Amino acid sequence: MIKKTPKKAAQKTAPIPDLSNHLRYFEDRRDDIVQTIRQLVEVESPSDNKAGVDRLGSLLAGRFEKLGGHAKFHRVADFGDHLQVDFPGRRGKPVLLLGHLDSVYPLGTLATMPCRVDKGRLWGPGAFDMKSGIAFMLHAIEALRVWHGDNLPRPVTILLVSDEEVGSNTSRRITESVARNCSAVLVLEPSHGPKGAVKTARKGVGEYLLKITGKAAHSGLDFEKGESAIVELAHQILAISKLTDLKRGLTLNVGKVQGGTRSNVIPAEASAVIDARIARMKDATGIDRRLRSLKPVNRKCKLQITGGINRPPMERTPVVTELYRKAAAIAKILGWNLEEAAVGGGSDGNFTAGLGIPTLDGLGGVGEGAHAPHESILISELPRRVALLAALIESV
Ligand SMILES: [Zn+2]
Numbered sequence: 001m002i003k004k005t006p007k008k009a010a011q012k013t014a015p016i017p018d019l020s021n022h023l024r025y026f027e028d029r030r031d032d033i034v035q036t037i038r039q040l041v042e043v044e045s046p047s048d049n050k051a052g053v054d055r056l057g058s059l060l061a062g063r064f065e066k067l068g069g070h071a072k073f074h075r076v077a078d079f080g081d082h083l084q085v086d087f088p089g090r091r092g093k094p095v096l097l098l099g100h101l102d103s104v105y106p107l108g109t110l111a112t113m114p115c116r117v118d119k120g121r122l123w124g125p126g127a128f129d130m131k132s133g134i135a136f137m138l139h140a141i142e143a144l145r146v147w148h149g150d151n152l153p154r155p156v157t158i159l160l161v162s163d164e165e166v167g168s169n170t171s172r173r174i175t176e177s178v179a180r181n182c183s184a185v186l187v188l189e190p191s192h193g194p195k196g197a198v199k200t201a202r203k204g205v206g207e208y209l210l211k212i213t214g215k216a217a218h219s220g221l222d223f224e225k226g227e228s229a230i231v232e233l234a235h236q237i238l239a240i241s242k243l244t245d246l247k248r249g250l251t252l253n254v255g256k257v258q259g260g261t262r263s264n265v266i267p268a269e270a271s272a273v274i275d276a277r278i279a280r281m282k283d284a285t286g287i288d289r290r291l292r293s294l295k296p297v298n299r300k301c302k303l304q305i306t307g308g309i310n311r312p313p314m315e316r317t318p319v320v321t322e323l324y325r326k327a328a329a330i331a332k333i334l335g336w337n338l339e340e341a342a343v344g345g346g347s348d349g350n351f352t353a354g355l356g357i358p359t360l361d362g363l364g365g366v367g368e369g370a371h372a373p374h375e376s377i378l379i380s381e382l383p384r385r386v387a388l389l390a391a392l393i394e395s396v
Helices: 022-028 030-041 050-066 127-148 172-180 229-241 283-292 318-334 349-354 379-395
Strands: 070-074 082-087 095-100 116-118 121-123 156-161 184-187 198-202 204-213 251-259 269-278 302-311 340-343 376-378
Touching: 022 030, 022 127, 022 379, 030 050, 030 121, 030 127, 030 379, 050 070, 050 082, 050 127, 050 156, 082 172, 095 127, 095 172, 095 349, 095 379, 121 127, 127 156, 127 376, 127 379, 156 172, 172 349, 184 349, 184 379, 198 318, 198 349, 204 229, 204 283, 229 251, 229 269, 269 283, 269 302, 283 302, 318 379, 376 379
Parallel strands: 095 156, 095 184, 198 340
Antiparallel strands: 070 082, 082 156, 116 121, 121 376, 204 269, 204 302, 251 269
16 A cells, blocks of 8 residues: 655655765865955945945846846835845745845945955955855855756745844845745855854844933932932843843843933933843743833832844754754765854844744854954855855755
């Protein structure tokens, strides 16, 4: 009797392809990859500069279309347009390659931090986070077309958003709806640490604003009539900090405080901005409730708290683990041990993992100094990282 294939087995990923030529292919093209990254770094694209981000978007749309992709923009008024490119493929649902066009560096940074090759590294603003990752997408797809013809082994969708560095407010909905049609999400954000680990867990992120209202008075004439919002804020900062639970991966950081007008006035206003990080989604409601139920120590002061968790954690679920194992098996054949890491920072991969879609993050360059003057990537690592991406597209 022939057994019906169970549904789960039908969704199993494809076998790992023959990789004997993959590494050699990209080693031969290492300088081209460096050139592409340089081209992308030299188009400055700060999140708050629509013209710059759009310039990078149209350059990339042109390059992806030359490779047979269909490019379209999701228009945004205040930020750059989000770029989506679809490539046809032979079987199954598309795999999503996810990244962002924007960088944290203000316009003009290239003047003091020029893109350059030195000491085996490519240096420049956004080289690591994440223009190298975008270059990997271009070169992996170009290779797949050489190896497989115009029709890729599977459909590929590329989504490059314009506002990841400032919270992804205009792109989150688009990322989630595109990801829902995809079988897996490969995030080309920077890898972790000197060994280039991929990221299988990221914390969820929230931001809250605490406003305190007290009562102003002259500190010399009417001291007793005043209610100090700053003293109240000091109590609240300690109470909030005590909610941190390192063992649970739950942290609260009062990252910015403001208050008062001058030294001889009892301050009527004070406020704090709080960053909250959670390792598990089930901690989201708990921490939200505890922040919202903070009580004033001085009953004559009023507390008002707004905000919430805006990125769910990317948890190391079985589907994430399975995708990591596949990547590690490919890396092993290519000749290295691909490690995994859990990190505190969030990315757009948090959204797709939150929907239950297999997501692997940190597949981009190996380097250091993201968002810093020494931002750079290791050139020697480029060929095998692009080979890994190409093989993952072939086999997830
Ligand atoms: Zn990034």
